[in-house]
Amino acid sequence: MDRLADRFRAMPQSRLLGAVPGHPSRAAAVLALAGRLADAARALEGLPPLPVPDCGAFAVGDQLAVTGHDLAAAAADRPETLAAALDDVADTDRLTA
Template sequence: MPEPKTLVEAVDRLADRFRAMPQTRLLGAVPGHPSRAAAALALARRLAAVALAVEGARPRDFPDAGAFAAGDQLAVAGHELAAALTALDALIVPAVYGGVMVTLPVALGAHPAGSAVIADALLGVALAEVAATADLCR
């Protein structure tokens, strides 16, 4: 079972790739996105939305700070999610994840394994999305 540290490492590797990417590649289109930077921003927004939901916070806008900030925005969102999953100990509220409204099926205290099961599930999805974006933006 993955640790939040695994998410931090994966996000940092991908963020570093975006930070080092030349402008022509950064602004180049990839399937489903007008640019690699837009793909990174979309992932950052999804990670940030889940982090807010885990923390029980209301959804907020995640600004587009421009193509050259995509790596930094991705790193911040990934670190926030890892921190939220590490501290997870309260009920999960409905959240939009990957453009889909999701509600986790049980309150954390009602599940025999508690928050660890929920955190592991969210972490697994986040790691898969980071890997998919990394593959998309090669």
């Protein structure tokens, strides 16, 4: 996840805004991933889902890092949840390559 977040932090605007299957842009695909990770973390903590705000294409790397680390902390004793999240991260990595 950190590798993908770093890739998005360094990505030029033209690539960030480029469309990928199912999303209007690479940034939108990563924002959707950040939302899924945040929802999973909040569910483990017994909280309702909240949307991850769209802070612009240049923020998605940071949003991914924060939501991913939050999920890792919440799911430290839930290897199945972490495995599912890592699969989702890998799928998004391939989609946005």
